[in-house]
Amino acid sequence: MKRKELKGWNGCPVRYAAGIFADKWCFVILRDVLLHGKRYYGEFQSSEEGISSNILAARLTHLEAEGMLTRHTDRRKKSRVFYLPTAKARALLPAFLEMMVWSTVHDSNTEAPPSFAAAFRDDPKGTVAWYEAEIDRVNATLT
Numbered sequence: 001m002k003r004k005e006l007k008g009w010n011g012c013p014v015r016y017a018a019g020i021f022a023d024k025w026c027f028v029i030l031r032d033v034l035l036h037g038k039r040y041y042g043e044f045q046s047s048e049e050g051i052s053s054n055i056l057a058a059r060l061t062h063l064e065a066e067g068m069l070t071r072h073t074d075r076r077k078k079s080r081v082f083y084l085p086t087a088k089a090r091a092l093l094p095a096f097l098e099m100m101v102w103s104t105v106h107d108s109n110t111e112a113p114p115s116f117a118a119a120f121r122d123d124p125k126g127t128v129a130w131y132e133a134e135i136d137r138v139n140a141t142l143t
Contacts, residue, residue: 020066025051025059030068030085034093035131037138039082063089072142082142085135093128 028049032038063069068089074080104110104117120127
């Protein structure tokens with residue numbers, strides 16, 4: 001019996017996204033970059049989820065290779081690097097915010113304030129624009 005040739009991760013939208021996000025840690029890193037203004041390795045590592053250093057390094061490399069993050073040398077301290085979200089990553093903001101709203105409905109232990117879901121439902125474009133402005137503000141302090 002001949003084995004079926006495996007397709008790449010492109011083609012199917014779900015398969016493509018799964019290949020980029022890889023696992024929960026990629027989602028957490030993207031959350032931290034897009035919604036919490038984190039840019040440095042130590043900031044990612046201090047997230048309450050407790051990512052190990054080897055997993056963090058591997059996921060940052062993966063997200064960089066997938067075009068979701070760019071790696072930069074800190075101009076104030078050349079031994080430090082920081083990561084910026086690309087346009088490709090920033091395009092996820094509406095989907096991330098929608099997932100957060102979905103979670104507020106289905107996760108009985110959600111930590112998101114009820115006002116978040118209401119604000120997004122009332123003005124999704126305005127909410128996305130607010131996060132975009134925050135990303136720009138944080139990035140401007142580094143570049």
